Amino acid sequence: MNMKMIIKKKMEELLSKEFYCSPNELNGKSTVYTVNFNAKQPYIKILAYRNCIVVCTSENLHYKVRELLQSKNRDEIFELPLVYGQTIHYVPNDNYSEDVLISSNCECEYLFGRDILSLTGLTGFENSLAYDENGSTSTKGVYIAKDNNKIIGVAGAAESSTDGVWEIGIDVMEEYRNAKLGTYLVRGLTKELLARNIIPFYSASITNIGSQMVASRCDYIPLWVDTFGTILDGSSVYNDMVEGLSLEFAE
Numbered sequence: 001m002n003m004k005m006i007i008k009k010k011m012e013e014l015l016s017k018e019f020y021c022s023p024n025e026l027n028g029k030s031t032v033y034t035v036n037f038n039a040k041q042p043y044i045k046i047l048a049y050r051n052c053i054v055v056c057t058s059e060n061l062h063y064k065v066r067e068l069l070q071s072k073n074r075d076e077i078f079e080l081p082l083v084y085g086q087t088i089h090y091v092p093n094d095n096y097s098e099d100v101l102i103s104s105n106c107e108c109e110y111l112f113g114r115d116i117l118s119l120t121g122l123t124g125f126e127n128s129l130a131y132d133e134n135g136s137t138s139t140k141g142v143y144i145a146k147d148n149n150k151i152i153g154v155a156g157a158a159e160s161s162t163d164g165v166w167e168i169g170i171d172v173m174e175e176y177r178n179a180k181l182g183t184y185l186v187r188g189l190t191k192e193l194l195a196r197n198i199i200p201f202y203s204a205s206i207t208n209i210g211s212q213m214v215a216s217r218c219d220y221i222p223l224w225v226d227t228f229g230t231i232l233d234g235s236s237v238y239n240d241m242v243e244g245l246s247l248e249f250a251e
Helices: 003-019 059-069 074-078 113-119 181-195 209-217 239-250
Strands: 031-035 044-049 052-057 083-092 107-112 139-147 150-159 165-172 199-205 220-230
Touching: 003 044, 003 052, 003 083, 003 165, 003 199, 003 220, 031 059, 044 074, 044 083, 052 059, 052 074, 083 209, 107 113, 107 181, 113 139, 139 165, 139 181, 150 181, 165 181, 181 199, 181 209, 199 209, 199 220, 209 220
Parallel strands: 031 052, 165 199
Antiparallel strands: 044 052, 044 220, 083 199, 083 220, 107 139, 139 150, 150 165
C-alpha cells in the first residue's frame, strides 16, 4: 500500500470514529446524518470530506436538525446558524519530501515520551504543548527550537483516537515569527513522525492565514473541513445572546 492510500485509510478511520459513520459513507456523495449517543450536551458537528457531508448530532437534536437541513447544499449546511467556527485539516502530500529545506540558526531538539516531562511548567505554547493541573500532557512528541537556551518555538504532536495518527500544533514566540521558524519545526517534526511510521495531520482555522501558509510551505494538502463547536452547548462567546434558542432546541 503506497503512502497516499495509507494516509487515506488512517484518516477515514479517524473520521469514522469521530463522526459515527462508515468509510463507505465518507466516500459517497450524499449528506449523511449520524448520532453521537455519547454526547451529554446539545451537540452538532459537521464534516465535509471529498464529496460527502456528515452532520453528526446528539440524539435529541437529530430529527430537528435533519429536518432543518433537508434540500440544503454543502455551503448552506455549513452556514447553519447553530454552529460556529470552521477548521481545515491537512495531511502530508503523498510525495512528501523528507528533506527539511528551510535552515535555522537555532538549536533544535526532538523529545518523545517521558522526555517531554522535562518541559513541565513551560507556558505560552498552548497549541503545541499544554499541561493540565496534574502536570500531564497529551503531547507525545515535540521538536523545540532554542535561542541561547531559551525555548522560542515548539512543534508538538498529540495522539489522536486512531492508532498511528498524531495531530501537529505549532507555537512560535511573537518576536521570532515571520522568519519561517514555524515551517522549519513543522517540517522537521513531520519528517520524524513519518520515519516512525506515524501519520501526522495539521489543523488550521479558516481565519488563520498564517497557519494555513505554514501548512502549504510544509507540503501539506487539505483533506477535510469541519465545524468547531455549537452555540447550543454554551461554549460560544455569544452564549448569552442565544440562551433562549439553546433552551428551545434542548427540549
